[in-house]
Amino acid sequence: MIRPRGLTSEKVVIFKRKLLSWGGENFSVLPWRNRNRSFHSLIVELLLQRTKAEQVVPAYLQLKHRFPSSKALATASLEDIEKLIYSLGLKWRAGHILKLGQKIYYEYGGVPPLNREELMKLPGVGPYAAGAYLSLHSDIRAIIPDANMVRILGRVFGFTCYAETRKDKAFLKLCDRITPKRKFKEFNYAVLDFGRKVCTPTTPKHKVCPIKNICYYFMKNYQ
DNA sequence: CTCCGGTCCT
DNA sequence: AGGACCGGAG
Structure with missing residues (x-):
């Protein structure tokens, strides 16, 4: 069972807004990134x-x-x-x-x-x-509880991730709360790109991270 | 050389 | 719940 720290609605709002904005500027164009229900x-x-x-x-x-x-x-x-x-x-x-x-x-x-x-x-x-x-x-709202989501949320909200964290009910609930009601597609793309380019598994790129000031992991280790 | 990563099958 | 799977990046 994960125990998120500092989980306030203010922080959730900032997280969504910053990630969406980062995603808009750093979207990776890939050949399958379309909305075809194929x-x-x-x-x-x-x-x-x-x-x-x-x-x-x-x-x-x-x-x-x-x-x-x-x-x-x-x-x-x-x-x-x-x-x-x-x-x-x-x-x-x-x-x-x-x-x-x-x-x-x-x-x-x-x-x-x-x-x-x-x-x-x-x-x-x-x-x-x-x-x-x-x-x-398909333009249907859904969470993507993958390694990026686990890693990013784990760092920002200061909880440790294990192999089974992706199935943890509290984690899934947090994913649902974090994923926007309307701009879920933009948000999910942003998480995928952010996890690949900034919040990387080892040596995350703090220097270019737009949310380090709300990140538990960064604050704890570098402040 | 070690770490990373979704899903299925034991 | 724990292992198997495989190539690339650090």
């Missing part, structure tokens, strides 16, 4: 699991070209998919991608479902992929 938008979230965005770009473009429709993917061979994502490592994901393509084509007519529970029943789709598909590609 199976490509869901597949790419599997490629992004435990994998850096830059690394995914070529594999994603090739995969999209090779399998332009869910039908093409559903009828593909496992070897074809393995070959395309080989450079990303973790090649067991090829199996998930094939099964996912088949389910989407045969059971959903080519379009992924639009609620969290249904999405998470799909192969390879967990809390991260479901939240990303809904909020980033």
Whole structure:
């Protein structure tokens, strides 16, 4: 159970505002960052699991070209998919991608479902992929309780993160409170970019951090 | 050489 | 709840 420190509505408001503003100025353009409710938008979230965005770009473009429709993917061979994502490592994901393509084509007519529970029943789709598909590609508000969110909130609100923190009810509640009601998409993109560029796992870039003055971790270690 | 990261299967 | 998975960055 996490115990956030200094969790006041003022700090929450400042956090949202600063992150949104930072995100607006530092948005990374990536080929899958669109609002298409397409199976490509869901597949790419599997490629992004435990994998850096830059690394995914070529594999994603090739995969999209090779399998332009869910039908093409559903009828593909496992070897074809393995070959395309080989450079990303973790090649067991090829199996998930094939099964996912088949389910989407045969059971959903080519379009992924639009609620969290249904999405998470799909192969390879967990809390991260479901939240990303809904909020980033479908304009449906959802939290993305991934490593970035855990790390950033953990630092700002001074709680220690463990492997199970992502499933912690108090943490999920905090994610829900922090994620804006309206600009959730902009916010989620901001968190992803911020976690990658500023609030990095090791040696966070305090010098360019716009929220260090409300960050428990920074205040404690550098003030 | 060590750390990092989502989901599934035991 | 704990391990397996794999390549890249620090």
